[in-house]
Amino acid sequence: MLPTDEPLSHLGPSLLLLLLLDPASAFFPNIWSLLAAPGSITHQDLTEEAALNVTLQLFLEQPPPGRPPLRLEDFLGRTLLADNLFAAYFGPGSPSRRFRAALGEVSRANAAQDFLPTSRNDPDLHFDAERLGQGRARLVGALGETVVAARALDHSLARQRLGAALHALQDFYSHSNWVELGEQQPHPHLLWPRQGLRNLAQVDDPTCSDCDEWSCPGNLLGFTLLTSGYFGTHPSKPPGKCSHGGHFDQSSSQPPRGGINKDSTSPGFSPHHMLHLQAANLALLASIQAFSLLRSRLGDRGFSRLLDITPASSLSFVLDTTGSMGEEINAAKIQARHIVEQRRGGPMEPTHYVLVPFHDPGFGPVFTTSDPDSFWQQLNEIHALGGGDEPEMCLSALELALQHTPPLSDIFVFTDASPKDAFLTNRVESLTQERRCRVTFLLTEDPSRVQGRPRREVLSPLRFEPYEAVALASGGEVIFTKDQYIQDVAAIVGDSVADLVTLPLEPPVVVPERPLVFSVDGLLQRVTVRIHGEVSSFWIRNPAGVSQGQEEGEGPLGHTRRFGQFWMVRMNDPLQTGTWEIQVTAKGTPRVRVQAQTSLDFLFHFGIPMEDGPHPGLYPLTQPVAGLQTQLLVEVTGLGSRGNPGDPLPHFSHVVLRGVPHGAELGRVPLEPMGPRERGILAASLPPTLLSTAGPFSLELIGQDGVGQGLHRVAPQPCAVVPVLLELSGPPGFLAPGTEAPLSLRIASFSGPQDLDLRTSVNPSFALTSNLSRVRLEQNESAWGCLWLKVPDTAASDSVVMVTVTAMDREASTVPPTHTFLRLLVRGPTPQDQLPAPVHSTDPVLTTTSPAFHLSTLVTPGRAGGGLVGNPWWGTVGAVLLLLGLASW
Numbered sequence: 001m002l003p004t005d006e007p008l009s010h011l012g013p014s015l016l017l018l019l020l021l022d023p024a025s026a027f028f029p030n031i032w033s034l035l036a037a038p039g040s041i042t043h044q045d046l047t048e049e050a051a052l053n054v055t056l057q058l059f060l061e062q063p064p065p066g067r068p069p070l071r072l073e074d075f076l077g078r079t080l081l082a083d084n085l086f087a088a089y090f091g092p093g094s095p096s097r098r099f100r101a102a103l104g105e106v107s108r109a110n111a112a113q114d115f116l117p118t119s120r121n122d123p124d125l126h127f128d129a130e131r132l133g134q135g136r137a138r139l140v141g142a143l144g145e146t147v148v149a150a151r152a153l154d155h156s157l158a159r160q161r162l163g164a165a166l167h168a169l170q171d172f173y174s175h176s177n178w179v180e181l182g183e184q185q186p187h188p189h190l191l192w193p194r195q196g197l198r199n200l201a202q203v204d205d206p207t208c209s210d211c212d213e214w215s216c217p218g219n220l221l222g223f224t225l226l227t228s229g230y231f232g233t234h235p236s237k238p239p240g241k242c243s244h245g246g247h248f249d250q251s252s253s254q255p256p257r258g259g260i261n262k263d264s265t266s267p268g269f270s271p272h273h274m275l276h277l278q279a280a281n282l283a284l285l286a287s288i289q290a291f292s293l294l295r296s297r298l299g300d301r302g303f304s305r306l307l308d309i310t311p312a313s314s315l316s317f318v319l320d321t322t323g324s325m326g327e328e329i330n331a332a333k334i335q336a337r338h339i340v341e342q343r344r345g346g347p348m349e350p351t352h353y354v355l356v357p358f359h360d361p362g363f364g365p366v367f368t369t370s371d372p373d374s375f376w377q378q379l380n381e382i383h384a385l386g387g388g389d390e391p392e393m394c395l396s397a398l399e400l401a402l403q404h405t406p407p408l409s410d411i412f413v414f415t416d417a418s419p420k421d422a423f424l425t426n427r428v429e430s431l432t433q434e435r436r437c438r439v440t441f442l443l444t445e446d447p448s449r450v451q452g453r454p455r456r457e458v459l460s461p462l463r464f465e466p467y468e469a470v471a472l473a474s475g476g477e478v479i480f481t482k483d484q485y486i487q488d489v490a491a492i493v494g495d496s497v498a499d500l501v502t503l504p505l506e507p508p509v510v511v512p513e514r515p516l517v518f519s520v521d522g523l524l525q526r527v528t529v530r531i532h533g534e535v536s537s538f539w540i541r542n543p544a545g546v547s548q549g550q551e552e553g554e555g556p557l558g559h560t561r562r563f564g565q566f567w568m569v570r571m572n573d574p575l576q577t578g579t580w581e582i583q584v585t586a587k588g589t590p591r592v593r594v595q596a597q598t599s600l601d602f603l604f605h606f607g608i609p610m611e612d613g614p615h616p617g618l619y620p621l622t623q624p625v626a627g628l629q630t631q632l633l634v635e636v637t638g639l640g641s642r643g644n645p646g647d648p649l650p651h652f653s654h655v656v657l658r659g660v661p662h663g664a665e666l667g668r669v670p671l672e673p674m675g676p677r678e679r680g681i682l683a684a685s686l687p688p689t690l691l692s693t694a695g696p697f698s699l700e701l702i703g704q705d706g707v708g709q710g711l712h713r714v715a716p717q718p719c720a721v722v723p724v725l726l727e728l729s730g731p732p733g734f735l736a737p738g739t740e741a742p743l744s745l746r747i748a749s750f751s752g753p754q755d756l757d758l759r760t761s762v763n764p765s766f767a768l769t770s771n772l773s774r775v776r777l778e779q780n781e782s783a784w785g786c787l788w789l790k791v792p793d794t795a796a797s798d799s800v801v802m803v804t805v806t807a808m809d810r811e812a813s814t815v816p817p818t819h820t821f822l823r824l825l826v827r828g829p830t831p832q833d834q835l836p837a838p839v840h841s842t843d844p845v846l847t848t849t850s851p852a853f854h855l856s857t858l859v860t861p862g863r864a865g866g867g868l869v870g871n872p873w874w875g876t877v878g879a880v881l882l883l884l885g886l887a888s889w
Contacts, residue, residue, distance in 0.1 A: 040264040040266070041277070041280035042617075043170055046166070046283050047110050047287060048103050051291055053288050054292055055307065057292075058300060059089045062300055064347070065345060066346075074088065079676075081679070082100050090310075093598075097637045100635065102306075102307045108605075111163075111620070115619055117746070118731060125732055126167075127175045129230045130241070132172075133197055136190055136197060138168060139190070140193045142164045145158075145733070146161045146294060149161060150302060150305070151302070151798070152798055153352065153368045153369075154404070154800045155306055156435075158306055159306070161825070164732065169287060170286070172190060173282040173283040174262045174280075175229055175262075178226065185285070190286065191286075201226060207227040211259075216245065216271035219258045219259075220242070229244035230251045233250055236251075242258075242259065243259040244260070245271035245272075246261065246270060252271075258271050259272070262276045264276060294306065305352065311347055313408075314351065314406050314409040314410075315339060316412065318414070319414050320415035321358065321385060325416060327444070328486055329382055330487070333380065335490050336493075348499075352369075352370055353375035354366065354367070354404050355378055356400050356401045357382055358397035363400065364400050392420055393419075394419040394467075398411070399427065402435050407436050408716075409438075411437055412440050413439065413440070415442075416443060416444040429474070432474035434819075438474050438475045438717060439470055440478075440479065441476070442490060443464065444481055444482060444483050464478065472660065473717065477593060479532055479566065489563050495528065500528070500596060500597050501598055502593060502716065503520075505517065505594065515541075515583045516584070517579055518580050518582070519578070520578060524596040527571040528594070530568050530569075530591075530595070531567040531592050532590065535585070536586060538583060539582070541583075544576055557572060559572075598638070601713060602713055604634050604635070607620050608629070625725045626751035627691060627750030629686075630685075630691060631683055631685060632685070647707075648706030649678060650706060651677070652671055655668070655671060655701055656668050657700075669685070669687065694720070697719055700712065723749070723818060724747055724748060724749050724777070724807055724818050726746075726807050726818045727746050727820055728820045730742075730822055734824075735791045735827070736828070737793050737795040737826065741824070742787070743787040743789055743803065745787060748782035753778055755809065756776070757773070758805060762801060762802070764801065767790040768787060770788075772784075787803075798826070799826045803822045804819060804821050805822075
C-alpha cells in the first residue's frame with residue numbers, strides 16, 4: 001500500500017494509474033481483459049449469463065398476465081439476450097434499458113473488487129492464501145447484505161454487495177484446486193455457512209511441487225485436500241505451498257515456483273490455463289445458484305426489483321408543503337392516482353415509489369415503498385399547511401430523493417419558491433449524473449413576478465437559476481405555469497414515467513428566425529412537441545412540407561392543447577420519417593422539447609483501459625477525467641425488440657459530442673463494434689482535445705436502420721469532464737453501531753496544477769474526520785487520505801449511510817467541484833444471515849450438446865447479453881437445461 005501522506009510526483013498518466021491500481025487476482029474483469037487473453041471467460045460474462053438464466057427461469061415459471069406463457073423450445077438454438085427476453089415476456093417494444101443497466105451495476109461492482117484499495121489485496125475476498133473458511137464467511141456475509149439492502153429498497157447498494165459476493169464466489173473455482181480434484185459440480189457447502197468446509201489443507205501440508213515453466217499442469221501434489229494459491233507477499237507463502245502464479249505474482253518466483261490459477265486462457269497469466277473453461281463452467285453454475293438463493297429469499301417481486309426486471313420506471317415526487325401549494329399538491333395526487341390506477345397489474349406499473357416533502361426550515365422524511373396503495377395513502381395525507389414565505393429547502397429535499405430513487409428514473413419537483421439551500425446546487429447536479437436521474441421542476445411562480453407570497457427578504461430575479469442548473473445537468477427541464485393550469489401541465493408526469501426519450505434538436509436552443517430541426521425514424525412512436533414561454537406563434541412542418549400552427553385542436557399533423565404559456569402537440573401515428581422543423585416566434589427564450597416512445601435507446605459508460613498487470617481490464621469511471629485517455633462504451637438497447645425479427649439490424653457509426661448548453665460540436669468519434677452486432681456493444685476513444693479541460697458535453701448516437709434510413713438518439717443527460725480523479729472506498733463488509741470505520745480516499749490530477757479544498761458530508765449526520773482537508777497536486781501527481789466514520793450506538797440497524805467527498809478548486813471559482821459518493825450498510829449485532837436452500841431450481845435453464853464452452857461475443861460493462869455455450873457434463877437433472885448461445889467467436 002502506498003503511503004497516505006506523500007503524493008507521487010513526475011509520473012506519466014499510465015504509470016500513475018498502474019500505481020493506483022495495484023495488482024490483484026481473479027477471473028479477468030471485462031472486455032479489455034480479452035486483449036491479453038483472447039477466449040477467456042470474464043467475471044462479467046459469468047455474472048450476466050447467470051442473471052439471464054435465472055431471469056428466464058422466472059419468466060418460464062411466472063407467465064405474464066394477459067400474454068401467452070413463454071416456451072422453453074422458443075429459446076433453444078438461440079443466443080440468450082435481454083432484449084429478446086423482454087420482447088417475449090412483456091411484448092414487442094418493451095424497453096430492457098433499466099434491466100441491462102442494473103446488470104451493468106452488478107458487473108462493474110464485481111470487476112471493481114480487483115481495483116478498489118480496500119478489496120484488491122484482501123485474500124479473504126478472492127479465496128487466496130488457503131483462507132477458504134474466511135472467504136466463505138465473507139461471501140455469505142456479502143449475500144446477506146445484498147438481501148438486507150434490497151429489503152431496505154436501496155437496490156444500488158444491494159447490487160454493489162451482490163457484485164462483490166459473485167466475484168469471490170467465482171474466484172473460488174479459479175483460485176482453488178476444486179477443479180483439479182476432479183469435481184464436476186459446484187461446492188455443495190460454499191453458500192451455506194452451517195455446513196463446514198471439509199478436507200482443507202493445513203498449514204503444514206505441502207501442496208505444490210516446483211515448476212519453472214509458464215504452464216504447470218502437474219505441479220499439484222497427489223492429495224485430496226482443498227487448497228488455494230498465495231499471491232504476492234501479503235501474506236507470505238509458507239514453504240511447500242502453491243502460488244497463484246503468473247508473471248506478476250511475486251510469490252511464484254519462490255520455491256515451489258509456478259502456480260495454479262485458472263483465471264484465463266493465457267499461460268503467462270494462468271499456469272493452469274488448460275483448466276480455465278472447466279473452472280468457468282463451475283463458476284457459472286455457482287453464480288446461478290447464488291441468484292436462485294436471492295430469488296428464494298427476496299421472492300419473485302423483490303428479486304425483480306433487485307435486477308430491475310421490468311420495463312417500468314419509478315415514481316418519485318418532491319413536494320413543497322407550504323400554505324400556497326394546495327393546487328400543486330392536488331395536481332401531484334391526481335397524476336399519481338392516474339398512474340397507479342391505469343397501470344396496476346400491467347408491465348408498466350411503477351415498481352418503486354419515493355415521496356419527499358419540504359418547507360422551511362424542514363425537509364423530509366423520505367418515504368419509499370414498492371406498494372402503490374401505501375404510496376397513495378402517504379401522498380393523500382400531505383396537505384398545504386402554514387408557512388408560505390420564500391425561499392424553501394428544496395434542494396435538500398431533492399438530494400434526499402436522489403439518494404433513494406433508483407437510477408435512470410424521473411423525479412418531479414412541485415414548488416412555487418426558490419431554494420434557500422442554493423449552496424447544494426453543484427452537489428445535487430453531480431448526484432443527478434451519478435444516479436442518471438432526470439429532474440423536472442414544475443414551478444407555479446412566474447420568475448418576473450415581484451408581488452405574491454410574503455418574503456423575509458428581497459429576492460434576486462435570478463433566484464431560480466439553481467433549478468435551471470440542476471435541470472440542465474440531469475437532462476430535465478424547468479416549467480413555469482400558474483395554479484389554474486398546473487393539473488394539465490402535470491400530465492407530463494405520466495408521459496415521462498412511460499419512458500419517453502428526448503430527441504435531439506439542431507440547434508438545441510431557439511435562435512430567432514431559424515427553425516429547429518429533428519429527425520423521425522421508423523422506430524419512433526407517440527412523438528410529442530412541448531413549447532413553453534411567451535410565444536406569439538409557432539409552426540411544425542413534416543418532411544413532405546405539411547405544416548401545422550399554434551391553433552388549438554386537431555390539425556393535419558396532430559392535436560394541439562394550450563395551458564397558459566405551455567403548449568403540447570401530440571403528433572399522429574404513424575409519423576412520416578425524415579427531417580422535421582419547428583419555427584417559434586416568442587419574447588425572450590422559449591423552451592422546446594421533443595419526446596417520443598421507442599425501444600431503441602442506448603446506455604453509455606466510461607473507463608480506462610488497463611493492458612498491463614495480472615488482470616488487464618477496463619477500470620470504470622463515473623465521468624471522464626481531464627487529461628486522462630478514456631474509452632467511451634456504448635450499449636444499444638432494443639435491438640431485439642424490432643417489429644419483424646427478420647429485419648436487418650440497425651448500424652451505428654459514430655457519436656457526436658456537443659458542448660452544453662449551446663450545442664457547439666466538439667467532435668465526431670467513430671464507433672467500433674465489440675463482438676456480434678446483435679449485442680449492440682460499441683466502443684470509442686474520446687478525443688484528447690475534449691479531455692484537456694473540464695466541462696459538460698452531450699452524446700448523440702448516429703446510425704442507420706436496416707433499410708438505410710437515419711437513426712439519431714441523444715443521451716438523457718449530459719456528461720461532464722471533471723478536473724481530478726476522486727475516489728472513495730470503504731470496508732468490504734457492513735458497519736456496526738458503536739464502531740469507527742476507516743475509509744480510503746485517493747485523488748489524482750492529470751491535466752495540470754490543482755490547489756484543492758476537500759469537504760465531507762454524511763447522511764445521516766454521523767461524525768466523520770479526515771487527515772486530508774487540502775491538497776496541492778502538480779500534473780500527474782496523486783495523493784491518498786484516510787477518513788474515519790463513527791457509527792453511533794443509536795444508529796438504526798439495516799439502514800444506509802451516504803458519504804460525500806467534494807474537491808473544490810481554491811483558485812478557479814469557475815471550475816465546478818468534483819464529487820464522489822459512497823453508500824454503506826449499517827447492520828446490528830445479529831447472527832450471521834443464513835441463506836436457505838432455494839425453492840427454485842438452481843440448474844441452468846437451457847442446455848446444449850456442444851462439447852466445448854465458447855464465448856459468442858466480446859462484452860463490455862453494462863452488457864445484458866451472454867453467449868456461453870454449455871458443457872454436457874452439467875448433466876440433465878430434471879430436464880434439458882442451458883443454452884446461452886451456439887455461436888462461437
